[in-house]
Amino acid sequence: MSDLPDEFKCTITNWDYIYDLCREVSDDVKAAEFEPDVVVALARGGWFAGRVICDFLGLDDLTSLKMEHYVGTAQKSGEPTVRYPMPEGSVEGKDVLVMDDIADTGGSIRRAHEYVTDRDPGEVRTATLQLLGTSEFEPDFVGERLDEWAWIVYPWNFIEDMIDLTTGVMEKGADGPYTAEEIRGLLREYHRVERIEMEIAQPGRLSEVLEEMARRGIVETVGEGEVAWRLHEDAPSGP
Template structure:
């Protein structure tokens, strides 16, 4: 989690809320009278949104572009690059809507716009479900603007992010073993994740995450109902 303070804020979301943002973005597209032929979803965060936009806009042409920027929860890896190119001819001569879940610096979606445009696409427009005020790139369509910087935990990568976050707070906390209540305390202490927020967004999932961390050898049982970081 380099380049960020130890106590960066996190926000946990659920499927219903994200689905509503997909609906909002599609509404903007329709009001703008833009009729894309194909949706390009940036992998992995844009996949759910891309499929929803196809449904809302009546499209059946959906493709994916894998951009590499984040290597873990809130850990950046420099300039975004194309990892897996799109199939040949997938956007040629077509009007394109590029969708991602969030724009932080805006680098990924800006690079995707350049990449798609260079492949002889027609009109290319961009959209994000959420836009952080730190972004230097302004997409054409935005579901929600976030004025305060936060790491957004999406429902499709809840376990992935929570494994990283919990391991991180265990490393920073002045303790050897942790109960589930201890984990909740430190998530709030370091990342402002309140218990009620997590239970509303992702109810009863902390035991699942801790079990998965044990399976991945990130933590190990210290006693009944207690965990410690694995050696």
């Protein structure tokens, strides 16, 4: 289970915002006159960023490294470890840019840097789209620095994160059932997710999240008239 407090801030992002952060990173790489031969994108969060960075830098050599750290939204599994290694020889003799979406503790990208460095590359540098002030590792290139800790909901795992967060706040609230507006209120209370912020970043998607939760057997609808939702008795716990 998460060791986070009951209440923590969540920030919801969209594709345009993340794309602009990719541009910021690539501009910094160019300004540093670093010309990597290959981008190593950390799975899963670094995949989108890694592919876009390749486009900005004119690279066609992209590989992936799977680190195991988070097992769910804001739930850590401990010290990051390599789950799926890179193909043999994929970075040997090459200058490498290791790319991830965010560094909060910095453990994942630090471990990835160590792993890549041990495989006879040329120069190895690191980059993240976002860097939290809690990170103990300083990447070479950063798209955005955030002083306040927050759980960032990225567009590529919006459904996954919002299901976990919604499950968690429904557990923390009263017995329910809850209307969609009441669920919005719980998300605001526990995670400071304002309706206007969510609608700007991911418009109209709370209903999609609830419908997917129903499809997966996490929630069920109750009553007549206005739709209300309650957790299924066998629903997994949220963060």
